[in-house]
Amino acid sequence: MELKMFDSKSLWVGSERLFSSPFLNPTPAARFKSSPQFSCAGISPKATYLSTSNKANSVAEEKFAVETFPIHINETNGANSSLFLREMRELDSFDDEYGGVIINPERLPSNPKVFGSKLRSSLSHWKAKGKKGVWLKLPLEKSDLVPVAVQEGFYYHHAERGYVMLTYWIPEGPCMLPANASHQVGVGGFVINDKNEVLVVQEKHYAPALAGLWKIPTGFILESEEIFTGAVREVKEETGIDTEFVEVIAFRHAHNVAFEKSDLFFICMLRPLSTQILVDDLEIQTAKWMPLVEFLKQPLLQEDCMFKKVFDICIARLGKRYCGLSFHRLVSKFDGRLSSLYYNVVEDKKFNCKGS
Numbered sequence: 048m049e050l051k052m053f054d055s056k057s058l059w060v061g062s063e064r065l066f067s068s069p070f071l072n073p074t075p076a077a078r079f080k081s082s083p084q085f086s087c088a089g090i091s092p093k094a095t096y097l098s099t100s101n102k103a104n105s106v107a108e109e110k111f112a113v114e115t116f117p118i119h120i121n122e123t124n125g126a127n128s129s130l131f132l133r134e135m136r137e138l139d140s141f142d143d144e145y146g147g148v149i150i151n152p153e154r155l156p157s158n159p160k161v162f163g164s165k166l167r168s169s170l171s172h173w174k175a176k177g178k179k180g181v182w183l184k185l186p187l188e189k190s191d192l193v194p195v196a197v198q199e200g201f202y203y204h205h206a207e208r209g210y211v212m213l214t215y216w217i218p219e220g221p222c223m224l225p226a227n228a229s230h231q232v233g234v235g236g237f238v239i240n241d242k243n244e245v246l247v248v249q250e251k252h253y254a255p256a257l258a259g260l261w262k263i264p265t266g267f268i269l270e271s272e273e274i275f276t277g278a279v280r281e282v283k284e285e286t287g288i289d290t291e292f293v294e295v296i297a298f299r300h301a302h303n304v305a306f307e308k309s310d311l312f313f314i315c316m317l318r319p320l321s322t323q324i325l326v327d328d329l330e331i332q333t334a335k336w337m338p339l340v341e342f343l344k345q346p347l348l349q350e351d352c353m354f355k356k357v358f359d360i361c362i363a364r365l366g367k368r369y370c371g372l373s374f375h376r377l378v379s380k381f382d383g384r385l386s387s388l389y390y391n392v393v394e395d396k397k398f399n400c401k402g403s
Contacts, residue, residue, distance in 0.1 A: 137169040147180035148173055155189050163195045170199065174217055180224045181215040231305060232268040233312040236282040237361050238290055240319050244336035248285055251332045260347050261337055273387055275374050278315040286334045287325025290317035294371030295389055297360050314357055316364060316371060
């Protein structure tokens with residue numbers, strides 16, 4: 048019997064249409080008819096359902112994915128037919144630049160059994176092709192596929208609000224896929240005006256040991272956000288004060304801070320562009336301009352060697368005895384991307400910074 052591809056929408060055998068595309072998404076109009084006598088190169092598909100309900104289509108998709116095998120018919124179209132049917136029983140994917148595979152999250156089957164069958168078939172194909180790492184991103188609405196992937200040997204890599212990422216390492220030996228992000232990044236804004244007053248806040252939520260502490264505005268960097276823009280944004284959100292970035296004064300590196308991740312905290316000097324404070328009621332209890340001397344005399348700052356050292360550095364910067372890191376936008380030929388490089392530039396032997 049001759050297998051023909053008339054167009055990209057339908058697969059026909061003789062006068063009976065077996066499947067309507069897109070390849071993995073049968074529409075309610077698609078019908079699978081019983082054909083006990085159908086035989087093609089020793090293959091006898093057993094998917095025989097007349098119902099057009101969603102449930103029946105799901106079962107038909109499952110049976111078709113599990114029990115259809117490569118068909119080689121005639122010399123003229125056998126290769127195309129085999130490729131077409133392989134695509135129907137394997138997951139849609141594309142290669143990454145490191146010899147691995149990325150499974151297309153937009154075209155995942157909804158039925159866990161169909162997904163499991165196609166995943167096993169795909170893994171066999173990728174192993175035969177010598178592929179390495181496999182990346183599987185499962186959206187929140189496809190979370191019922193997670194146990195199936197784990198059962199097939201996938202491991203958790205990371206998760207966000209809308210998805211979980213899993214990975215599979217094919218070659219023998221240790222997995223060479225990059226690990227999940229190891230750090231969170233925070234910023235603090237040291238803002239001082241021409242009256243020698245520091246912009247400080249008291250947070251609504253704090254550890255008991257920090258009760259009564261006036262501190263500089265702080266927060267976390269957002270995804271794809273620069274350090275300098277993050278510091279400006281956090282100060283604006285918490286106090287309503289507009290600022291411009293001057294320098295990174297120092298940064299702290301700590302470990303096992305949250306969820307066993309490390310923490311990078313950048314202290315940035317900012318120049319105020321406004322004076323009127325507007326407190327963020329969600330996070331901040333109160334905010335004010337506080338004389339620098341009064342700020343530094345706080346017992347909690349004096350008793351903590353980390354805090355004390357940070358603000359000693361800030362004072363040295365104000366006295367032009369220390370040079371922080373200013374940002375410079377550069378493009379590298381290695382990746383062609385615009386990046387921010389932070390470094391200091393000393394103008395003369397008196398050690399005055401360019402940004403001063």
